[in-house]
Amino acid sequence: MPKQKSKRIFSFLFLLPLFLLKISLIYLLFFSIGDLEENSHPETSIFLPLSIQNTIPVQVPVAVAVPVPDPERNQTLYHSFTSRKMSRKKRMSLKILRPGARSKQFAQRATEFFDPLNVNNNTRSCNLSFFMTWISPSRYFSERELFSIESLFKWHPTACLLIMSTTMDSSKGSELLKPFLNNGFRVVALSPDYKYLVKRTPAETWLKQLRKGEVDQGEVSIGQNISNLIRLLVLYKYGGIYIDTDVIVVKSMYGLKNCIGAQTVDAVTRNWTRLNNAVLIFDKKHPVVLEFINEFASTFDGNKWGHNGPYLVSRVVRRVTNQVVVLPPIAFYPVDWSQIGGLFRGPGSQSKHESQWMREKLQWIQKESYAVHLWNRESRGMKLEKGSIIQRIMLGSCLFCNSTRFQSILALHTS
The missing domain is CATH 1.20.5 (Single alpha-helices involved in coiled-coils or other helix-helix interfaces)
Structure with missing residues (x-):
């Protein structure tokens, strides 16, 4: 034991x-x-x-x-x-927010660009100001973005285009824009001075907090949200028309004033349900744009896609409906993102019903649209087929229609 x-x-x-x-x-x-x-x-x-x-x-x-x-x-x-x-x-x-030598000269360079007294005899004066933003490297500024500029000047030959971009404000960017400059069109890429642009706006404090790390950037690209903000800042500062780089202009916008486009409408009431910020048209110092900026700074959420962009302008306009004109979807968004593929397909690859839809859609766009948003996230890799709506739109909005570059674009996508 x-x-x-x-x-x-x-x-x-x-x-x-x-x-x-x-x-x-x-x-x-x-x-x-x-x-x-x-x-x-x-x-x-x-x-x-x-x-x-x-x-x-x-x-x-x-x-x-x-x-x-x-x-x-x-x-x-x-x-x-x-x-x-x-x-x-x-x-x-x-x-992207760090000031550099070029960005510190933004205010002076922008004034010289827009001021008609600074226009020399070889440069056209501008009677309408357009704005774009570009956050990505200049090597990604492709044929699609260049054609967006081409269509803009096709319908607005005496306009000015300011591209807010640090990467395009470079020798590479100048080379890309050279065809327009050589033909007398007024376009420039400037490195933005964010401190100057937010001064005396509700976004001034927000930007300071962001730089100190006191703002949660969230999971959505901060570059995308900075793009959402900067378009509002330049419109408030200078007034004019902002368009995304994946928008093809199909008609003159000279008659539009203080308006925004609806993306979707209710099928029964026909009242708009969502707006979009890919095209914005406002006067200098417009109170609605100031309210957009205030909404951005006070409700910023970096974790929700669209919260600081399309959903932001929708929230504000619901509160100030009498201060802004809301255009129907056909003005800038003739098809929603889920249907954009239909504009790239040619008649040979469509059913009888689809071909009928294509003919009616093209006629409607030609009659009622000012621009067509290509929904780049969805359509970037789509093949442009011969006889498609997009091909016909491009043929009607090209500026350098006989150029080797333009012909190669059509040949590349339709072969």
Whole structure:
């Protein structure tokens, strides 16, 4: 009996370290790895908290206490680590806001561009101001964006176009815009001075907080949201027409004033249900644009796509319906994003019903539309087929119709 008892005690002492090791691992995994799965960012999920690396025991003597990880400490260390990593990433994304030599000259250069007294004898004066924004590198400013500019000047030959872009305000950007400049059209890309543009607007405080890291940028690209803001700032500062770079102009906009386009309408009441900010037309210092800027600064949410763009203008206009003209969808958005593919297809690839839709849609666009939004996110990779609505629109809105570049675009997409 004593021998069996001593044997059991020996077995117990031998197995106790293994048992404690198992318990500590289960405890560790339950409190620490669970936090990683729930709270980690995809880019940082491959890293374990430092406390996990330092507390997993390899061999535990009986007389030594097993270190039990503190779940709160693990979570604090993990979030401290990831917040430092994420803050570096956020700071990198804010590089577009850093002032440079060119951006500091923005106010002067913009004044010289728009002021008719500064126009020399070889340059046309402008009687309408257009604006675009471009946040991406200049190498992505492709044939589609260039054709948008081409269509703009086709219908507004004496207009001015200011492209708000640091990347296009470069030798590469100048080379891309050279065909327009060589033909006397007034276009320039300027690096924006954000501090100058937000001055004495509700966005001034917001921008300061953003630079200090006091604004949650969210998951939506900060560049996209800066683009949403800057179009409002330049319209408020100078007045004119803002258009996205994936918009083809199909008719003169000289008669439009203080208006915005509806994207969708109610099928029964025909009242608009959502507006869009791809085309905005407002006078200088217009109160509705100021309210757009105020809404941006006071309700900014970087985690909801469209919250600071199309949904923003929709929220504001619902409150100030008597101060702005809302044009029907056909004005700028003749098809919704889900139907844009129909404008790229030719009659040969369509059914009888689709061909009828195509003929009616083309006639309607030619009669009622001022521009066609291409919904770039959806249509970027679509093939332009021969005889399609988009091809016919391009043929009617081209400026350099006989150029090798334009002919190669049609040949490339319709072959």
